[in-house]
Amino acid sequence: MTWPEFWIVVLRVILTFGLLLVATLINVWAERKILADMQNRIGPKRAGPWGILQTVADGLKLFFKEAITPRKVELGMYLLAPFLAVVPAFLIFMMVPWGKPFTIAGNEVTLQGADLNIGLLFILAMSSLAVYSVVLAGWASGSKYPLLGGVRATAQAISYEAAMGLAMVAVVMFTATQGDGGTLSLAEIVERQAGTWGDIIPALEPVLQFIPRWNVFPQIVAFIIFFIAIVAETNRASFSLVESEQEIVGFHTEYSGMRFAMFFLAEYVNIFSMCAIAASLFLGGWNGPTFEGSVPAIVSGILPTVWFLAKTYFLIFLFFWIRATLPRLRYDQLMQLGWKRLIPGALAWLVLSAFVISFRQFGAPWSQ
Amino acid sequence: MGLIKELIKGLRVTGGTMVRTIAGDELVTTEYPHEMRVKPQRFHGRHVLNRYPDGMEKCIGCQLCAGACPAQCIYVRGMDNDPESPTSPGERFGYVYEINMLRCIFCGLCVEACPTEAITMTSLFEISTTTREDAIYTKETLLMDRRGNVPHMFPDDELADLDELDTADGWLRATAPGGVAAYEGVKMWQGTPGPADWSPEPSQEERDRRTGDGEEDG
Numbered sequence: 001m002t003w004p005e006f007w008i009v010v011l012r013v014i015l016t017f018g019l020l021l022v023a024t025l026i027n028v029w030a031e032r033k034i035l036a037d038m039q040n041r042i043g044p045k046r047a048g049p050w051g052i053l054q055t056v057a058d059g060l061k062l063f064f065k066e067a068i069t070p071r072k073v074e075l076g077m078y079l080l081a082p083f084l085a086v087v088p089a090f091l092i093f094m095m096v097p098w099g100k101p102f103t104i105a106g107n108e109v110t111l112q113g114a115d116l117n118i119g120l121l122f123i124l125a126m127s128s129l130a131v132y133s134v135v136l137a138g139w140a141s142g143s144k145y146p147l148l149g150g151v152r153a154t155a156q157a158i159s160y161e162a163a164m165g166l167a168m169v170a171v172v173m174f175t176a177t178q179g180d181g182g183t184l185s186l187a188e189i190v191e192r193q194a195g196t197w198g199d200i201i202p203a204l205e206p207v208l209q210f211i212p213r214w215n216v217f218p219q220i221v222a223f224i225i226f227f228i229a230i231v232a233e234t235n236r237a238s239f240s241l242v243e244s245e246q247e248i249v250g251f252h253t254e255y256s257g258m259r260f261a262m263f264f265l266a267e268y269v270n271i272f273s274m275c276a277i278a279a280s281l282f283l284g285g286w287n288g289p290t291f292e293g294s295v296p297a298i299v300s301g302i303l304p305t306v307w308f309l310a311k312t313y314f315l316i317f318l319f320f321w322i323r324a325t326l327p328r329l330r331y332d333q334l335m336q337l338g339w340k341r342l343i344p345g346a347l348a349w350l351v352l353s354a355f356v357i358s359f360r361q362f363g364a365p366w367s368q
Numbered sequence: 369m370g371l372i373k374e375l376i377k378g379l380r381v382t383g384g385t386m387v388r389t390i391a392g393d394e395l396v397t398t399e400y401p402h403e404m405r406v407k408p409q410r411f412h413g414r415h416v417l418n419r420y421p422d423g424m425e426k427c428i429g430c431q432l433c434a435g436a437c438p439a440q441c442i443y444v445r446g447m448d449n450d451p452e453s454p455t456s457p458g459e460r461f462g463y464v465y466e467i468n469m470l471r472c473i474f475c476g477l478c479v480e481a482c483p484t485e486a487i488t489m490t491s492l493f494e495i496s497t498t499t500r501e502d503a504i505y506t507k508e509t510l511l512m513d514r515r516g517n518v519p520h521m522f523p524d525d526e527l528a529d530l531d532e533l534d535t536a537d538g539w540l541r542a543t544a545p546g547g548v549a550a551y552e553g554v555k556m557w558q559g560t561p562g563p564a565d566w567s568p569e570p571s572q573e574e575r576d577r578r579t580g581d582g583e584e585d586g
Contacts, residue, residue, distance in 0.1 A: 326375070
């Protein structure tokens with residue numbers, strides 16, 4: 001590795017990290033503002049223009065608050081759990097390509113933290129690792145309600161992770177037919193969604209040539225299942241049984257000050273990264289019209305990032321919308337939806353798309 | 369698929385509310401210290417002791433207000449007027465007049481009990497204090513000056529709305545003389561405290577015309 005390559009890696013990791021932090025700050029504010037609008041209120045408005053600095057103010061407050069350590073905690077695990085929540089949350093976003101790769105002075109720069117060839121596996125592994133923070137936080141608090149909250153959260157995360165993984169498999173299978181060979185790299189999956197559907201069905205070409213080649217169109221069921229699963233995975237309403245600020249006690253009851261802030265940060269980072277992954281898997285990531293040639297090069301260089309953020313924020317807005325609308329699911333309803341609807345549904349969709357893909361590739365089995 | 373129908377119905381409610389709130393159609397919040405709501409005309413706010421137009425105090429120290437007060441928050445001590453320079457046009461005047469605002473329940477019974485309309489209420493409601501002593505209003509604070517200006521406990525306070533003190537409540541509007549509701553044209557109540565020659569009570573139609581609509585103008 002030469003020095004320029006090294007600096008490019010450092011720069012792109014810092015850029016990805018910065019993007020994630022800024023987006024998270026804006027997310028917290030945007031959620032409060034949007035929820036306020038949906039509930040006929042004004043929302044934060046004192047800190048900065050339109051209250052946009054409210055998150056900064058809240059963060060500073062939490063930073064300076066006393067972090068109380070209860071007497072009965074398992075100190076090591078108790079202190080480790082918040083970090084276990086934050087680190088996987090940040091690592092997940094490192095897999096997401098958030099702009100079109102470009103070449104500068106002979107070096108190719110990919111706008112992505114790291115382009116692993118097993119990106120999707122890494123994402124699944126990291127989101128499973130985040131479950132440890134929840135169960136450890138609940139257990140190490142040395143108090144029974146956080147323990148119950150932790151167990152509840154683990155059960156939820158594990159059940160919905162299965163549906164999420166199955167929905168991802170359907171996408172990976174479909175992507176394998178879109179280029180040469182299968183891939184688990186998120187950057188590659190995004191690149192294969194470039195362009196429009198064109199003449200994939202000759203009779204429908206006049207319509208299809210205007211529809212972007214996003215996975216959401218052939219994989220709509222997988223998208224819906226994936227979306228429900230990531231709402232549950234990030235513990236958002238209406239699957240926010242894990243925290244349930246209003247009625248029952250969640251796993252982070254014994255955390256205060258900066259340690260609580262880290263759980264909070266991890267949740268919002270997860271929302272952004274999960275929505276970014278959904279946008280990359282199903283909505284074509286940074287693909288979109290760049291008007292190359294007719295606008296300055298800098299504009300068409302930034303536009304892919306804009307498309308990526310627009311798609312991500314569309315999904316995040318759906319999160320907020322659902323939170324403002326739906327009541328929280330009861331525990332048995334949660335498990336029923338996960339095990340009786342989503343996982344069988346995802347399995348059925350997986351088998352169905354496997355059949356369709358093999359038919360398209362090899363023809364009907366009786367024709368040979 | 370009834371569930372999905374219900375989900376879409378709910379999303380429409382919240383989404384529609386958001387659009388209407390952003391457009392400003394449905395926003396009901398008033399940003400209080402910067403933006404005051406119009407109060408009802410008969411709002412029961414802080415008390416004030418009135419004077420006659422010639423500057424005489426209306427209070428005759430009869431203690432009927434103290435007797436009527438269900439919270440027993442009024443303390444009055446009367447004193448004989450000096451025949452040379454009387455304070456009130458009667459035998460006696462209110463020498464000590466104190467209201468404990470922490471006990472007051474703002475029922476307005478003192479105003480109804482007063483035979484001379486000496487004590488009335490204003491629309492001012494920002495009367496919180498930092499000490500219990502400050503909550504006891506003495507005659508110094510309650511009595512208006514000869515020009516009709518009502519003293520405020522903390523005139524420098526950011527929240528002190530001196531305009532609120534100028535609009536007296538109009539409870540007498542509801543109780544016309546002799547129980548007759550038609551009080552129009554009768555010179556019986558002054559909308560603002562203080563000595564002045566005031567015009568007779570307008571009719572409801574005229575008041576509506578003056579304020580532009582049927583709303584309260586207090």
